[in-house]
Amino acid sequence: MSEVKRRDKNSKKPKGSSISRPDDERQNHTEFRLKTHWKYIAYVLTVVFTAAAIYLKVVYTEPRVATFAHADRQYQKQHVTIVCSDDYKRDTFTECKPKFCGRVVMDGIVTSEEVDHLLGVAKMGLSYGGSNGGASILDLHSGALSKGDKFISIYSAFPGGEGFKEEDFKIYRTVKNKIQQAIGDHFKVPLHALHLTKPTFFSRMNTSEAKNIHDEYWHPHVDRQTYGSFHYTSLLYLSTFNKDFTGGRFIFTDNGTETAVEPRAGRVSFFTSGSENVHFVEKLKSGVRYAITVSFTCDPEKAISDPDVV
Ligand SMILES: O=C(O)CCC(=O)C(=O)O
Ligand SMILES: [Fe+2]
Incomplete structure (x- = not known):
């Protein structure tokens, strides 16, 4: 080699x-x-x-927010069915308690005349009070009105003879009946089994810094826990997102995902009130937001009669 x-x-x-x-x-x-x-x-x-x-x-x-109902669109009926929480299991109101749960937005129920009238009533009523913080309410059943950092009675706040007129309550009742009909139709509940409950109230939100817990509308919550008697919550918006105010969208939260309903004047949004529908209102960034909460129960003992002149 x-x-x-x-x-x-x-x-x-x-x-x-x-x-x-x-x-x-x-x-x-x-x-x-x-x-x-x-x-x-x-x-x-x-x-x-x-x-x-x-x-x-x-x-x-921040979690991406899907939009369920845009403010610049009109929906005859936008809806989604979701699985109910166990919150209704012990309820005995078989005709009325949710057989299925969901979220619905309808823009064609309330007329613009009714919206204008109710907005006028909300502005007039709330002008007698108003919270120091960002959220004021006027409860149509009890007459409770936010004032400073507490509540007063609107009926004692009105100087003699002024205040709500029969016409105001008539329009409220007409609107409430239309919403009740829509909820009954959608959730297949006979109207005789579905009752108006308290609180039912006008709300006004603005950008003022919160002064007490009542002003902090941006915390996720369940209406049935917050208000007790609710089975179905409805909201009638009296002002419009990105026109009258910015921020202030209504948000459903589902295990980290968020779904927004953008308020639009005349828009009715309703949903089952249990923990399948955890929600909050985003902090306002500008402007003023008006809405009415109209709530329904299946429990006849928690029913209230329609608000009327006192
Ligand atoms: O004003 C809204 O859009 C919702 C308010 C709300 O969640 C409530 O009052 O419980
Ligand atoms: Fe709520």
């Missing part, structure tokens, strides 16, 4: 050899490996940083 082969075996470069250059090759190979190594490290770092950036973005950005 040749010397070359033996040298290969020993893999030692012979002194002064000018032929084959295994050391150069090894050096080239090492350089190549180093370059590949650094490329690999750079690649791994890029992947790690990209993954971390995506993770942080997903974790720390």
